[in-house]
Amino acid sequence: MGLEGKTVVFGVTGSIAVYKAADLASQLTQAGAKVEVIMTEAATEFITPLTFRNITGRPVVTKMFELNSEFSVEHVALAEAADVVVIAPATANTIARLAAGIADDMLCCTVLATKAPIVIAPAMHAAMYENQITQDNLAKLQARGFTIVGPAYGRLASGGTGLGRLVDVGEILGTICQVLGRSGDLVGKKIVVTAGGTQEPVDPVRCLTNRSSGKMGYALAEAARDRGAQVVLVSAPSALPKPVCVDVVNVGTAQEMYEAVKKAVDKADALIMAAAVADYRTKKVAESKIKRQQVASLTLELERTPDILGEVKGKFLRIGFAAESENMVANAKEKLQRKQLDLIVANDITAKGSGIGADTNQVVIIDRKGKVEELPLLPKRQVADRILDRVVELLDKASKRFEIILKPSYINSHFIHIPVAERGLFPEFKRSLTLLTDIGEIETTAGLCKSGTHRALELRKGLGKWYEAHPELKSGDGVIFEVVEPLKKYRLRKA
Numbered sequence: 001m002g003l004e005g006k007t008v009v010f011g012v013t014g015s016i017a018v019y020k021a022a023d024l025a026s027q028l029t030q031a032g033a034k035v036e037v038i039m040t041e042a043a044t045e046f047i048t049p050l051t052f053r054n055i056t057g058r059p060v061v062t063k064m065f066e067l068n069s070e071f072s073v074e075h076v077a078l079a080e081a082a083d084v085v086v087i088a089p090a091t092a093n094t095i096a097r098l099a100a101g102i103a104d105d106m107l108c109c110t111v112l113a114t115k116a117p118i119v120i121a122p123a124m125h126a127a128m129y130e131n132q133i134t135q136d137n138l139a140k141l142q143a144r145g146f147t148i149v150g151p152a153y154g155r156l157a158s159g160g161t162g163l164g165r166l167v168d169v170g171e172i173l174g175t176i177c178q179v180l181g182r183s184g185d186l187v188g189k190k191i192v193v194t195a196g197g198t199q200e201p202v203d204p205v206r207c208l209t210n211r212s213s214g215k216m217g218y219a220l221a222e223a224a225r226d227r228g229a230q231v232v233l234v235s236a237p238s239a240l241p242k243p244v245c246v247d248v249v250n251v252g253t254a255q256e257m258y259e260a261v262k263k264a265v266d267k268a269d270a271l272i273m274a275a276a277v278a279d280y281r282t283k284k285v286a287e288s289k290i291k292r293q294q295v296a297s298l299t300l301e302l303e304r305t306p307d308i309l310g311e312v313k314g315k316f317l318r319i320g321f322a323a324e325s326e327n328m329v330a331n332a333k334e335k336l337q338r339k340q341l342d343l344i345v346a347n348d349i350t351a352k353g354s355g356i357g358a359d360t361n362q363v364v365i366i367d368r369k370g371k372v373e374e375l376p377l378l379p380k381r382q383v384a385d386r387i388l389d390r391v392v393e394l395l396d397k398a399s400k401r402f403e404i405i406l407k408p409s410y411i412n413s414h415f416i417h418i419p420v421a422e423r424g425l426f427p428e429f430k431r432s433l434t435l436l437t438d439i440g441e442i443e444t445t446a447g448l449c450k451s452g453t454h455r456a457l458e459l460r461k462g463l464g465k466w467y468e469a470h471p472e473l474k475s476g477d478g479v480i481f482e483v484v485e486p487l488k489k490y491r492l493r494k495a
């Protein structure tokens, strides 16, 4: 998970759902995050600071004017230390105070002062949630860039059912990872992953399938999300929970997976086929259940299913998996050549702790040049990240050129506005970078620009002189950015 080494400032407010916050604090801590808990006074009526202190191993802040607190001297210290601020559960009261910019306790001060992304998970009685005042407050926070997760529909502690339950801890965790991933190395990229084992029907109740659990594909989808990618997961049946902040397309058969992948790869940067797709399906599916008494022996005639990797082609990278039980490297190399893949990930399914159904995997990654990278036995999430490291490397090489067509609003003597959808080439905002131009080097910074609903990355400072040197540039012209040294230096020129 992308939480290792991150500082999560965790606000806990006075909701009955607060007991779930202890679980969230525990899971964040186990995932390697440093969790700094701030409790409102009301929250301490429901649960003691001691609980969080023990779970996180860190002091818990409950008061702004507490002499012994590590953080009280500098009341914005946590705001600055945070990689992300999370409030779960978030009461109607705290949401209202945040929307109004009130700063009369440590949690609100921290939120007001932080530049880190903020995630809030509301929890309250349905009538409080549906009240237009709460809705307006949430809309205001959302417009200011807060990420709101939930609430969920279900049984409420205050009685009855309705919309107001704190969402599952897994959903909050996934959202935090996705928000932290906004500065990852796959920002602006679309990655399509397939997972699970397809099921080919024999009759209305039986099917031909395999033992794939979907764990490798789901780990890849979550890892890509945590590195900032937009992820589409085309999933054959799997018992795993649906990953959060990932578009999941559920399919059953190889044919359905083929159709779904063809659609999903539109504008994709990479397709990673981790699914165990049936090679054969029954030629004829029985319309009604085949009865044991009616047939003494049964022969099924099988035909080939579509070869998804072989047939779905485009400008995106294509990464395949090869589950082998013998001659692993040679067979995988042959598959890579035959299907013209960019990478193939091969594993020996007979090895202990590796492959289908296991939580760990031992793989080799082979590229087009025949380079073989052998990985040790690792948890599937770590294998996923090692595969994505190679994908990032290949994408970096492929996307070194970037053209922006100037629109009237982009041209400004100080800025180049880059629509959010196209900013993948650039480092996350607030990074300085050097533009190598025909009039010399220009030092600039990439910053997030927000005006109304328009969000864009803009290159700030230093561009005025470049525009002045090019009075011929007008709306509709293109400028090209070319990466000279990834994520640091760019060449800027007219198209």
Ligand SMILES: Cc1cc2nc3c(=O)[nH]c(=O)nc-3n(C[C@H](O)[C@H](O)[C@H](O)COP(=O)(O)O)c2cc1C
Pocket (backbone or CB within 6 Å): 012, 013, 014, 015, 016, 017, 040, 041, 042, 043, 090, 091, 092, 093, 094, 095, 123, 124, 125, 128
């Ligand atoms: C038993 C009980 C349960 C409560 N549960 C919630 C709740 O789930 N959500 C909510 O917004 N307020 C709830 N409240 C009301 C808040 O605790 C109250 O508005 C408080 O002032 C919130 O303070 P805080 O936002 O500073 O934590 C509850 C109150 C009580 C007595």
